[in-house]
Amino acid sequence: MPTLKCPSCEQALRLSDNSWRCDNGHQFDRAKRGYTNLLLAQQRRSRSPGDDKAMVQARTSFLELGRYQPLADALLAHLPDEEPAWLDIGCGEGWYSDQFAQRLGAVNGVGVDISKFAVDAAAKRNKRVTWLVASGARLPLFDASQQRVFVLFTRLFVDDIARVLQPGGELMVVGTGETHLLPLREALYDDVRQSGFDAGKFLDNRFELLSSETLHCQWIPESEEELRNLLAMTPHHWRARPEAKAGIGTLAGKPMNGHFVIQRWRRVA
Ligand SMILES: C[S@@+](CC[C@H](N)C(=O)[O-])C[C@H]1O[C@@H](n2cnc3c(N)ncnc32)[C@H](O)[C@@H]1O
Ligand SMILES: [Zn+2]
Incomplete structure (x- = not known):
């Protein structure tokens, strides 16, 4: 069981009777479902920050089709059989984290x-x-409490990653490559922008690159619903014009492709 840090006073939080408590009397109850809200009201920029319920459900429906299993497999191929302490930042609805947990251990x-x-x-x-x-x-x-940190398709908060990752620990980052979902983007935009991901643009000399690889996968979306769920989990959901979004059902039955960039970085001592 990890030791958490109280968001109010930075003392250690320990779990007992379904609540995390620190020595200063701050208490955070674990919800019935089993998660704990440690986000203080003053840290919230909106009432419900992050992905909304519809986006989360769309992501779950799409990921459970297994289209991105090749990516999960490529990540698992780099992992040891267990890890004392690991962290998935921007874990979303946990489809990848659950697979990491099955390999690395869940309670840690x-x-x-x-x-x-x-x-x-x-x-x-x-x-x-x-x-x-x-x-x-x-x-x-x-500080230095984690051996491994994952950041998949989420902004890199470099300073806090550097802080919690122990020297020698590993950061695994995934972003999208230039041709990711190209048929979808061509259907949405007149002018498709090509920009590939490189965590090196954000990370500094506290990190050194261990490996960088690209992964391509292809599949045939079966239905308009699948394409709508896929769209809802990408930034194009916000960016594209409504008229363009309305037409994506025509991509069903035609090849779609994923292009991922997987980078492993070591926290330098
Ligand atoms: C594109 S999703 C990726 C989810 C997951 N890693 C996956 O690949 O399925 C980005 C996630 O980052 C979360 N997020 C956004 N801002 C965040 C922040 N400041 N701290 C933690 N998570 C954040 C969103 O709520 C969302 O679940
Ligand atoms: Zn406290």
Whole structure:
């Protein structure tokens, strides 16, 4: 079981009777579903920050089709059989974190997301991981407490990752490559922008690159519903014009492709 840091006073939080408590009397109850909200009201920029319920459900429906299993497998291929302490930042609804937990151990794992809808769904997937509603920018974890940190399709909060990752520990980052979902983007935009992900643009000399690889996968979306769920989990959901979004059903039955960039970085001592 990880030791968490009280978001109010930074003392250690310990779990007893379904509540996390510090010595200064701050208390955070674990919801029935099994997650804990450690996001203080003053840390919230909106009432419900992060992905909303519809986005979370769309992500779950799409991921459970297994289209992105090749990505999960590529990540698992790099993992040891267990890890004393690991953390998934922006864990979403936990589809990847649950697979990490099955390999690395669940009770020694923490999944953090700012969206309570996402964390609620993640807690449904796996009862033993410690799921927290918290910001990746202010992790409720102690310095150098983690051996491994995952950041998949989520902004990199470099300073807090550097703080919680122990020297020699590993950061695994996934972003999208230039051709990711190209047929979808061509259907949405007149002018498709090509920009590939590189965590090196954000990370500094506290990290050194261990490996960088690209992964391509292809599949045939079966239905308009699948394409709508896929769209709802990407930034194009917000960016594209409504008229363009209305037409994506025509992509059903035609090839779609994923292009991912997987990078492993070591926290330098
Ligand atoms: C594109 S989703 C990726 C989810 C998951 N990693 C996956 O690949 O399925 C990005 C996630 O980051 C979360 N998020 C956004 N801002 C955040 C923050 N400041 N701290 C933690 N999570 C955040 C969102 O709620 C959302 O679940
Ligand atoms: Zn406290």
